[in-house]
Amino acid sequence: MSITFxxxxxxxxxxNRSQSxxxxxxxxxAEMLSADSFSFLLRGATGNYEQNYRKGDVLxxxxxxxxxxxxxxxRIKADDANFQFTCTSAVGMLATVHQDGGMLSGxxxxxxxxxxxxxxxxxxxxxxxxxxxRGWLPESDCRSALRQICLPYGISIMRTSAGLPHxxxxxxxxxxxxxxxxxxxxxxxxxxxxxxxVTVLEHSFYASNAVSEEVLFDNxxxxxxxxxxxxxxxxxxxxTTLRATGSLTIDDSGVNFAVVSGVGxxxxxxxxxxxxxxxxxxxxVGEPNEMRFEDAYLVNSLNSYNTLQRLAxxxxxxEELDVSIRADGTVRAGDLVRVYDKYRQEWVNGxxxxxxxxFSASTTRADCSVIANWRPDYIGNNYDSYVVIKASDLxxxxxxxxxxxxxKRVQVVLFGGLRGGxxxxxxxxPAPVYPGDGTWHxxxxxxxxxxxxxxxxxxYAAEIDLTAASYAVTIGSGGPGGISADGTDVAGDLxxxxxxGSMSSANGAEVSNYINLVDGTLYIEAGDxxxxxxxxxxxxxxxxxxxxxxxxxxxxxxxxEGTWDVGEDGxxxxxxxxxxxxxxxxxxxxTGGQGVMSHGKTVGVTAPGGxxxxxxSANGSAGGNSTSSYNAGVWSYFSGxxxxxxxxxxxxxxxxxxxxxxxxxxxxxxxxxxxCETQSxxxxxxxxxxxxxxxxxxxxxxxxxxxxxGFVVVYYKA
Amino acid sequence: xxxxxxxxGVFYKLHVSSLKRHFQVLDGENAERADAGNIxxxxxxxxxNYSMTIENAVDTRSDYDAFYEEISAPVESHILTVPYAQGTxxxxxxxxxxxxxxxxxxxxxxxxxxxxxxxxACEPKRVxx
Numbered sequence: 100m101s102i103t104f105x106x107x108x109x110x111x112x113x114x115n116r117s118q119s120x121x122x123x124x125x126x127x128x129a130e131m132l133s134a135d136s137f138s139f140l141l142r143g144a145t146g147n148y149e150q151n152y153r154k155g156d157v158l159x160x161x162x163x164x165x166x167x168x169x170x171x172x173x174r175i176k177a178d179d180a181n182f183q184f185t186c187t188s189a190v191g192m193l194a195t196v197h198q199d200g201g202m203l204s205g206x207x208x209x210x211x212x213x214x215x216x217x218x219x220x221x222x223x224x225x226x227x228x229x230x231x232x233r234g235w236l237p238e239s240d241c242r243s244a245l246r247q248i249c250l251p252y253g254i255s256i257m258r259t260s261a262g263l264p265h266x267x268x269x270x271x272x273x274x275x276x277x278x279x280x281x282x283x284x285x286x287x288x289x290x291x292x293x294x295x296x297v298t299v300l301e302h303s304f305y306a307s308n309a310v311s312e313e314v315l316f317d318n319x320x321x322x323x324x325x326x327x328x329x330x331x332x333x334x335x336x337x338x339t340t341l342r343a344t345g346s347l348t349i350d351d352s353g354v355n356f357a358v359v360s361g362v363g364x365x366x367x368x369x370x371x372x373x374x375x376x377x378x379x380x381x382x383x384v385g386e387p388n389e390m391r392f393e394d395a396y397l398v399n400s401l402n403s404y405n406t407l408q409r410l411a412x413x414x415x416x417x418e419e420l421d422v423s424i425r426a427d428g429t430v431r432a433g434d435l436v437r438v439y440d441k442y443r444q445e446w447v448n449g450x451x452x453x454x455x456x457x458f459s460a461s462t463t464r465a466d467c468s469v470i471a472n473w474r475p476d477y478i479g480n481n482y483d484s485y486v487v488i489k490a491s492d493l494x495x496x497x498x499x500x501x502x503x504x505x506x507k508r509v510q511v512v513l514f515g516g517l518r519g520g521x522x523x524x525x526x527x528x529p530a531p532v533y534p535g536d537g538t539w540h541x542x543x544x545x546x547x548x549x550x551x552x553x554x555x556x557x558x559y560a561a562e563i564d565l566t567a568a569s570y571a572v573t574i575g576s577g578g579p580g581g582i583s584a585d586g587t588d589v590a591g592d593l594x595x596x597x598x599x600g601s602m603s604s605a606n607g608a609e610v611s612n613y614i615n616l617v618d619g620t621l622y623i624e625a626g627d628x629x630x631x632x633x634x635x636x637x638x639x640x641x642x643x644x645x646x647x648x649x650x651x652x653x654x655x656x657x658x659x660e661g662t663w664d665v666g667e668d669g670x671x672x673x674x675x676x677x678x679x680x681x682x683x684x685x686x687x688x689x690t691g692g693q694g695v696m697s698h699g700k701t702v703g704v705t706a707p708g709g710x711x712x713x714x715x716s717a718n719g720s721a722g723g724n725s726t727s728s729y730n731a732g733v734w735s736y737f738s739g740x741x742x743x744x745x746x747x748x749x750x751x752x753x754x755x756x757x758x759x760x761x762x763x764x765x766x767x768x769x770x771x772x773x774x775c776e777t778q779s780x781x782x783x784x785x786x787x788x789x790x791x792x793x794x795x796x797x798x799x800x801x802x803x804x805x806x807x808x809g810f811v812v813v814y815y816k817a
Numbered sequence: 818x819x820x821x822x823x824x825x826g827v828f829y830k831l832h833v834s835s836l837k838r839h840f841q842v843l844d845g846e847n848a849e850r851a852d853a854g855n856i857x858x859x860x861x862x863x864x865x866n867y868s869m870t871i872e873n874a875v876d877t878r879s880d881y882d883a884f885y886e887e888i889s890a891p892v893e894s895h896i897l898t899v900p901y902a903q904g905t906x907x908x909x910x911x912x913x914x915x916x917x918x919x920x921x922x923x924x925x926x927x928x929x930x931x932x933x934x935x936x937x938a939c940e941p942k943r944v945x946x
Contacts, residue, residue, distance in 0.1 A: 101946070113845075113861070114940070279853040286852070425847070425857050441852065460845035461945045462859035 102458045104139065105159045106172075106184075116141050119458040121160070121168065125432030127450055127470055128413045129253050130392070132246040134191030135432075137170045139458075141182040148184075149177035158186050160262070160458075162427070168262035169220075189219035189264050190256065193241035200236040200244065200355045202304060202335055202370065203397070205619040207231055208248060212266070215241040215248075222259055223266040227252075230479070233616055235304050235335045235370070235396040238355035250395045251402040253409050253478035257433045270475045274437035274448045281425040286441060289419025289468055296389045297411045298378040301403035302396050304370040305612040306337045309554070315357065316365035319345065323362075330357045330365065340368035373608075375400075377407050381415035390414060400510060401480045401616040401814065404562060409477035417473035420449060426465040430454055436469060447471045482510060482814035485617050488599075489756070489810050490574040498572045498599075500565050503817070508564050510814040514613070515557035515604035516575035516594015517807045520626045520751060521550035523763030523800025525586025526635065526712055526744035529771050530794075541791065544635030544771050546670060546712045546744065547800045550762025552626025553578065553591040553754075556809065559607030565813075572811060573598045577753060580760045580803020589803075591626075591760050597809035604809060615812065622757040622812075626804065629751060629762030633670030633677050635744055635795055636709025636722060638771035639684055640664045643702055643778045659778055661686045661702040669710035669719035669742060669770055678719035678742030678770060678795070681707025685725040685736055687777075687787050703736060703777035703787030711742030711795040712767030716749040719767045723792060735788045741770030741795030751804030760806040766798030821880070822869075823898040823907075829884045830877050835870035836899070843941070862941025865908070867899050873920075873930040885932060888912055894939050910936035 104111040104119075118140045124133035137160070141148070152175045160168040170186035177183075198215060209228030212221070230252055236244060248254065249266075257265045316330045327350055335354045343349050345363025352358065359365055378389075390410065392398070398406050422438050424430075434451045449471035456465045488498050524547035533539045575595030583589045597604045613622040643661045650656050663684035669677025687703040711719030720742035727736045744767025751761035772792035779786050821830040840863055847859035873881045888895070889912075898907040917932035 114944070280851050280855050281857070282852040283849050283857065284852050425851075439852070457847060459847040459859050460861035462845065462847040462857060464847040464849075464859075 101163055102463065103161045105161060107156065111141055113460045115143060121456040121458070122453070123432045123456065124453040125255065125257065125451070127433070127452055127475065128409050129246070129249040129255065130410060132190060132242060132249060132256070134194065134242065135170070135188035136191065137168070137186040139184050141184060143180050144182060145180065148182045149175045155192060158184065166261045168258070189216070189221070190242055190245065192219065193245065196241040198239065198241050198244050199353050200238040202354045203232040203234055203236055204614065205231045205233060208254070208266070211248065215244050217241070219264070221264040221266065224268065227254055227266045227268055231619070232397055233614065234302055234399050235354070237396060238331055247395060247397050250392070251398045251406050252480070253405070253475070255433060258431050268478045270433060270450060271435040274435045276437040277424050279439050282438065283423035283425070283464065286438070287421040289421050291417060291419045293383045293385050293388060294381050294390045294414035295383050295385060295387050296378055296380050297407060297414055298376055298389055298391045299395070299398055299403055299407045299410065300393045301375040301377060301398050301400055303373050303399060304335060305610065305614070307371050307611050309611070310368045310371060312340070312366040312368055314364060315367050316359060318362055319364060325359050325361060327358055327360055330359060331355060334372070335370045336367040337370060342366050377403055379407050379411040381411055383415060399616055400560060401482050404481035404508070405477040405479065412476060413473055418471045420447070420469045420471055421467070422469060423464060423466045426456065426463045430456060430465050438469060450475070482816055483617060484817040485615065485812055485814045487810055487812055488572060490808060493572055493574070496571055496573060497569050499569045500567065504565050504813065504815050505568070506565060507815050508562065510560060510562045511599055511602065512558060512560045512812040512814070513597045513599055513602060513604040513607065514622065514809045514811070515597050516577045516809045517556040517623060517754065517757070517759045518553035518593050519578040519580035519591025519760035519806045520553045520629065520762040520803030521591060522581040522583035522589040522803050523550045523629045523747050524548035524588070524632070524765045525583070525799050526632045526766040526768035526797030528769045528794055528797040529635070529741060540774065541638070541771050541794050544637070544709070544712070544741070544768040546632030546634045546768040547586070547747070547765025547797065549629030549631045549765045550581065550588070550800065550803045552628055552762050553580070553759030553803065553806050554625045555593070555609045555611045555759070556623045556806070557593060557596070557604040557607050558610040558613060559602060559604045561602055570600045571598070575604060575809035577760065577806035577808050579805050580750065580763055582802045583800065586799060591803045591806065594806055594809055597811060599811055617814065624758045626754055626759035626806065627761045629764045629800070629803070630672065630715055632714045632744060632747060632765035632767040632798060632800070633672045633712030633719060635712045635719070635741060635768035635770040636667035636669045636677060636680050638709045638722070638741060639666040639681065639706025639739065639773040641684070641704040641706050641774045641776045643704060643776055645780065657780055659699060659702040659780055661704040663704050663706040663773070665707055666709035666722060666771065666773060669712040669744070669767060672713040672715050672767070675713040675715065675745065676718045677713045677767070678710030679721040680710050681722040681724045681739035681773060683707055683724035684739070684773060685727065687736070700781035701777070701779040701785045701787070703789045705736050705738035705775040705789055706773030707739035708741040708772045708792050708795070709770035711744040711770045711798070714745040714747035714767045714798050715764045716747045716801070717745035719743065719745045719770070720795065722770045722795070725773060733788060735790060736775070737790050738773030738775040738792045740792035741772045743795045744768045744798035746798035747801035750802045753805040754807045756807050756810070758807050761804035763801040763803040766800045769795030769797045771795070824884065824887055825895050827887070830880045831884060832872045832874060832877060833869050834872040837868045839866045839868070840864065841866065860945050862944035864938040865901070865906070865942050866910070866935065866937045867897070868933065868935040871932040873928055878926060878928065881929060881932070885917070885929070888915060888934055895936070897936050908942065909939040911939055912936060
């Protein structure tokens with residue numbers, strides 16, 4: 100065997116190198132992510148290697164005509180004519196490459212890897228590439244991000260025969276026997292630290308508007324302006340909720356960061372983060388020693404069981420054997436080898452976890468740590484399929500376990516009835532406004548705002564073995580929508596409890612936006628917003644202008660001329676019409692029709708009212724005409740009243756499966772009364788007693804819609 | 818053909834009374850006894866070493882002294898040309914010690930004789946394929 104190192108077109112042989120050491124390591128249960136390393140001394144060479152290298156330059160190791168490893172230069176140090184080369188693997192290089200992270204919602208490993216591996220070549224098996232990732236990927240270096248991805252699923256980063264990183268699930272199953280003639284003397288028991296218990300935290304993240312804003316950055320006290328400063332968050336933030344005050348601008352942002360400029364405060368709402376601890380005893384007797392995995396944020400309810408069992412299995416039975424072997428050039432971490440245990444006098448199989456490989460003149464020695472008495476298992480997701488149980492799936496309140504699920508370990512998730520929608524808003528009733536110039540008028544004729552959709556349901560999850568042939572199940576009814584008697588916003592109620600055997604959704608927590616982790620289906624979707632009511636019509640308008648006449652004897656003789664115009668019909672909603680506008684106004688002294696001008700030294704004008712807005716349930720009322728009344732010798736003139744807005748009495752239909760109730764419909768806005776005005780230019784001044792008509796009343800909104808009935812999701816491994 | 822030998826490119830007129838060659842197949846650091854009792858070799862290559870004895874004579878006295886000075890110089894190695902098979906072989910070798918005897922000292926000069934030196938090859942002449 101002839102081992103050579105190739106670097107920038109040069110080949111280093113055994114004649115001009117020494118102290119060659121390659122350390123390869125594979126964390127067998129992905130509990131960590133090791134970086135392989137390689138170093139050697141180039142002796143008696145000429146050249147400026149220490150000046151001309153660039154970090155990341157490729158160095159290949161060849162066994163004869165075959166490449167067996169690829170490393171990247173970290174540094175080259177010179178000592179006279181000797182040069183110390185220190186190299187690392189692609190994974191090692193990634194420790195200094197930054198990635199922004201984010202909230203993963205179904206992106207696959209195949210989608211994510213290119214961004215993490217950059218220009219480094221790698222191979223990924225199809226079944227690994229297809230894994231959907233759900234959860235938080237913190238901002239970090241790319242190597243740490245790879246660990247986040249590998250741990251929950253037990254993805255191994257092995258090496259191809261050419262030494263490239265190879266993302267795969269399957270370990271070798273055929274052991275490579277190491278002849279006793281190739282084992283250097285000595286085989287020792289390793290020193291795996293005994294672990295008595297393994298704990299894995301299962302994480303879930305979801306977005307909710309109900310979360311309070313957090314202050315993420317504040318430079319107002321110093322007033323030192325940020326200039327494209329990068330702010331890293333210590334928790335995932337809903338990117339759409341980011342807002343800045345003052346002169347602070349958000350130049351760029353993500354779930355884990357924002358780039359800001361200026362002075363102000365940066366706010367945002369974090370994702371709701373819930374954690375469930377799962378523990379398993381390893382059966383090892385001794386002083387308590389718990390191994391905790393807390394910061395693997397892609398461990399979720401779909402993979403936590405496998406993650407826990409994989410780790411617990413490893414720490415409960417695995418034995419470490421230290422053995423030095425004469426290796427050929429293809430020794431790789433993760434290889435299954437068969438070595439002779441001379442103490443027990445038996446052959447044992449084990450996975451090569453670590454090897455310190457020393458290339459010498461013609462023989463390669465590998466000091467290996469071999470993990471025996473352990474079988475790789477519990478890889479990928481614990482569950483890859485699911486069934487949904489609705490009321491229609493029950494017979495007499497009983498759910499019969501399908502044959503393919505019987506006896507299986509499953510996760511049962513109970514969803515109580517989903518919350519109903521908010522009540523619909525009341526249409527506005529116009530109210531007087533005093534601008535301060537001695538006049539006043541009515542404003543406020545908007546239709547009632549449709550109620551917000553309901554949000555949330557009680558959710559309880561547990562893992563059980565489906566040992567029974569059937570289970571008693573009750574499905575909670577959807578929660579009713581809110582009802583408001585005075586127009587205030589009333590939220591809908593949660594629905595009834597869903598039960599499965601002795602378990603109940605009532606024992607869980609209220610959750611919004613639950614994502615089915617197998618296919619990304621959104622459950623507990625917020626209800627739709629209710630439709631707004633129609634706007635009330637504007638009241639008719641009036642106008643008084645002064646005009647001048649020049650008499651035949653050349654005297655200026657001013658007069659006032661008044662006119663009025665009609666207002667608006669109320670706004671239509673669907674098939675329902677807004678109230679018709681009033682049609683008749685009044686102009687003193689003579690009463691005329693629309694646009695008829697009257698002139699005199701004293702003029703009064705009133706206009707007809709606007710129609711009331713419609714609702715989804717009814718038409719708006721018509722606006723009125725101008726009126727007058729005589730009482731105790733005094734004439735009073737009134738503009739036309741506004742029409743009443745229609746009340747919304749229709750309750751939105753019950754929400755579809757998995758959705759919260761729709762918000763109630765808004766009532767129609769009240770129509771505005773017609774305008775009125777009087778002016779005089781003679782002395783003593785005389786004015787008409789003109790008054791606005793009454794405004795239309797806003798219509799009440801309707802009750803919010805009922806949320807979807809509850810249901811049960813049973814996740815299982817097909 | 819002149820009698821003598823060439824060291825560092827200089828021909829010395831000397832009488833070589835004895836020339837022995839030795840070979841060694843040396844192992845590297847990965848050579849060690851295996852679990853089964855066999856030796857695991859880590860062959861670096863074959864080294865050809867030479868040892869010689871040089872006799873002095875009245876007509877070679879100056880070359881003898883010059884050779885002595887050269888062979889005992891504090892340098893890492895020398896280039897030596899020696900017989901090999903049916904021809905010669907030139908190779909880099911190092912010397913760490915040598916010895917000779919004082920035979921005569923009179924008004925004509927001093928006769929040193931019987932210089933023995935061992936040349937050890939700096940690198941293997943042949944390496945594994």
